[in-house]
Amino acid sequence: MKRFISHEELARDRRFKRARNGNALLQSLPDDVDQIVQIFESIAPKLRQRVAGTSLEAVFDDLGPGFQFLTSSGGKQSKDERSPLQLKIQLHGIFVGELQALEAAGRTLWDFPDAPWDFKMNMARQCWDEGRHVQIFEKLMDHVGVEIGEFPESTFLFETSCHDDPALRVTGVNRCLEGLACDVFRSLIDYGKQIDDSIIEQAVDFVLADELTHVRFGSEWVKEFTRNDPERQARAKAFQRETDRAFSFGGAREVAREERLEAGFSEEELDEIESMGAVGPSRATLLLAAETLRDRHRARTRGENVAPLTER
Ligand SMILES: [Fe+2]
Ligand SMILES: [Fe+2]
Numbered sequence: 001m002k003r004f005i006s007h008e009e010l011a012r013d014r015r016f017k018r019a020r021n022g023n024a025l026l027q028s029l030p031d032d033v034d035q036i037v038q039i040f041e042s043i044a045p046k047l048r049q050r051v052a053g054t055s056l057e058a059v060f061d062d063l064g065p066g067f068q069f070l071t072s073s074g075g076k077q078s079k080d081e082r083s084p085l086q087l088k089i090q091l092h093g094i095f096v097g098e099l100q101a102l103e104a105a106g107r108t109l110w111d112f113p114d115a116p117w118d119f120k121m122n123m124a125r126q127c128w129d130e131g132r133h134v135q136i137f138e139k140l141m142d143h144v145g146v147e148i149g150e151f152p153e154s155t156f157l158f159e160t161s162c163h164d165d166p167a168l169r170v171t172g173v174n175r176c177l178e179g180l181a182c183d184v185f186r187s188l189i190d191y192g193k194q195i196d197d198s199i200i201e202q203a204v205d206f207v208l209a210d211e212l213t214h215v216r217f218g219s220e221w222v223k224e225f226t227r228n229d230p231e232r233q234a235r236a237k238a239f240q241r242e243t244d245r246a247f248s249f250g251g252a253r254e255v256a257r258e259e260r261l262e263a264g265f266s267e268e269e270l271d272e273i274e275s276m277g278a279v280g281p282s283r284a285t286l287l288l289a290a291e292t293l294r295d296r297h298r299a300r301t302r303g304e305n306v307a308p309l310t311e312r
Contacts, residue, residue, distance in 0.1 A: 003111045004164050007155040010103060016096075017054055019152030021159060023246065027280040036281060036289035037296070038309050040065040055150045059085065064297025066290030082191060088146040094184065095137035095148070100158040101181070102130035104173045105214075112166045119166075119224075122217045126174075129210040136203050143199055160246050163239065167225035171236045174218025176243040179260055179273075181211045186256035212263045219264025241272075248276045 002009075012018065029036050040047070044065040051057050059067050071085055082090065105126040112119075141147070157180075161172030185208040192201030226233040247253075255274050261267070281289075296306050 001110065005107065007159040007162070010100070010155055010158065012153070015147075015149035017149055017152045019050055019154045021154050021156045023156055027246075029280045031281040031285050033285055033289045033292060034309050036285065037066075037292050040289070040293055041296070041308075051152060054152055055088075055146075056152065061301075063290075064293045066286075066293035069286045069290035070294065084144070087144055088141075089151055090184075090188070091137060091141050091144060092146050092148075092151045094181075094188075095134065095141055096153040097157055097177075097181070098130055098133040098137055100155060101173070101177065101214075102127060102134060104158060104162060104177070105130055107162065108166070108169050108173065111164070111169070115166055116224075119221055122221070126214050126217065129214070133207050133210065136207055140200065140203055160243055165232075165235070167222055167232055167236050168239045170218045170221045170225070171240045172243050174214055175222065175240060175265075176247060178211050178214040178218060179244075179263075179265065180247050182208060182215060182256045182259045182263065183254060185211060186259060187254060208259065212259055215260065215263035215265070244273050245276055245279055248273070248279070 029039065047065045048057075048060050051060050056067070059071060063070050071083070071089060105123050109120055109123040109127065138148070157177050161169075161177045163169045163172055185204050188204045189201050189208065192198070192204065222236050226236055253274060253276070255270050257270055260270055300306050
């Protein structure tokens, strides 16, 4: 069996639709509403193509090419606000994220045959947990009425976090990706409480308990792999920063401090993650651009003549 596979080789059955990772485009956008509107209107047909055949097709037709900024639940999580569509997108996104976490842990076990036995046991334990998480989120998707493949899957998490140095692999997968999962799950549990949905609240609470262990594996093994090797330690630190920044799209993350501290993050690391600025435009700019895109899209749908922005 091949070692170090690319994210493109992740196998899926026909139910799934793969979306290209749009993060590079987003991060390259200027912090300027008009320019973002122009760019998105110019690539609108391509964006529509990406969601064709999924539930997002109708969302695109209603909201236009900036729809993801009006519906996305990624990045900063709100404890008490989610539309039914946002909840569906989020649960589907977490479901494919759990699949990717399962694949990442399994790959880590396979990619580094000379790693210590205890490390392999930890990764095997993680696979077992992630397999269970996939099943839990499959059931939660049932609970809110969303089907596998109803939304496209981006392999962004797998792409960003899988590295061929085991120290950097556990940094990316177990500290950055699993750390992000802690933040997302904390917020989802609070949301479940808020709307009196004890199924969401309890199911996600069980999952969060496991994720803490996975982050802890990361914290411990990064230390172990970089012991007496300051250069490798610095590389791991730089990779962590880079990956956390990539996961901080839109800036201002709500970090699950209590959980992350328990899992081996230091106060300084958490301060740093919380203060990370956006790569690319701010959330406020994106939201304004998305609203402009929506209004222009709707006007066009009504048959009105909408002038290109440059001619305004
Ligand atoms: Fe998980
Ligand atoms: Fe995990």
